[in-house]
Amino acid sequence: MLQHPQIDPVALQIGPLAIHWYGLTYLAAFGLFLLLGRLRLAHQPFAGVAQPLPWTKRDVEDILFLGVLGVVAGGRIGYCLFYKPAYYLANPLEVFAVWQGGMSFHGGMLGVMVAMVWYARTRQRPFMQVMDFVAPCVPTGLAAGRVGNFINGELWGRVADPSLPWGMVFRGAGDLPRHPSQVYQFLLEGLLLFVLLWLYARKPRARGQVSAAFLFGYGVFRFIAEYFREPDAHLGLLALGMSMGQWLCVPMILGGALLWWWCGQRRVSTPGGRAPGS
Known part of the structure; x- marks a missing residue:
């Protein structure tokens, strides 16, 4: 079995x-x-003169700035609400102690959505068009985050069969080999999701379907990866033997599938078979 390299977290x-x-x-x-955002500017419907408000590099920079705020605020609040609500209710000032760790992807995603609502309204752009622009540019950032998790030797996987060639012993997780779930998530919800979503977004889609594909795809890949990731010690497995991460993915999968179908129906029901503004 392999040993985690125990890289110094300080570069x-x-x-x-x-x-x-x-x-x-x-x-x-x-x-x-x-x-990727600048490359995305060359894709339809963000390129060309058909847009009443042309997309520019400044839009990419503004979206990134607001997205960072949404990730940090939403990720922290989401962690406090989803994973340790009783603790933070009793210790409300600890919510601001971000240096102690504790971020939630699902909370960060909600934070980004709130930030994009504000952006869409102030720039007079359709919200779903903004989300369709952002969605294919996100998975590589998720992949980078999983690299950080692996370097830190955190969020390790469940105990693996000793015969697993890539089973790995992590410091602080005992002497048994475990699944390197950070690598699984890097490959699934990072690289694979990026490739699939980037290719999917290159062709004309009804407005909202690219965002829906991200919700569905991330939800499915994260749900699968959670079977190999050690559940949070203070939560363990919840109802139906599923982790908190899996339960948070269920509405993403269902919502993504429903949104994709609804957006497709809107296009079909529109005269000429074209969705408004798609």
Whole structure:
């Protein structure tokens, strides 16, 4: 079996200033979003003169700024509400102690959606068009985050069969080999979701279907990965033997499928078979 390399979480130390690998993965995520967002400007319906408000590089930068705020605020609030509501209700000031760790993807996603609602209204753009622009640019950032989780040796997987060639022993998780679930999530909800969504978004879709595909795809891949990821110690497995992460994915999967169908129906019901503004 393999041993986790136990990489020093501090990438660079300059006097009292410590630059952590996890912070660098966040910077990588932001840089990838800028790059992919600018490439996305060449895709329909964001390119060309048909748009009443042409999309520009400034839009990508503004979306990134607001998205970062939404991720941080939503991720922290979501973690407090979804995973430790009783603790943070008794210790409300601890909500602001972000340096102690504790972020939720699902909360971060809701935070980004709120930020994009504000962006869409202030820029007079359809909300679903904004989300369709953002969705294909997100998975690479998720992949970068999972690299940070692996470097830190956190969010490890469940105990694996000793014969598993890539079973790995993580510091602080005992002496038994475990699934490197961070790698699974990097591959599934990061790289694979990015490739599928990027290719899907390259062809004309009804407005909202790209966003729906992201919701459905992430929900399915995260649900699968959760079978290999160790549940939170203070929660364990919940009803039906499912983890909190899986239960939070259920509405994503159902909502994504319903939204995709509804957006397709709107296009079909529109004269000429074209969705308004698609």
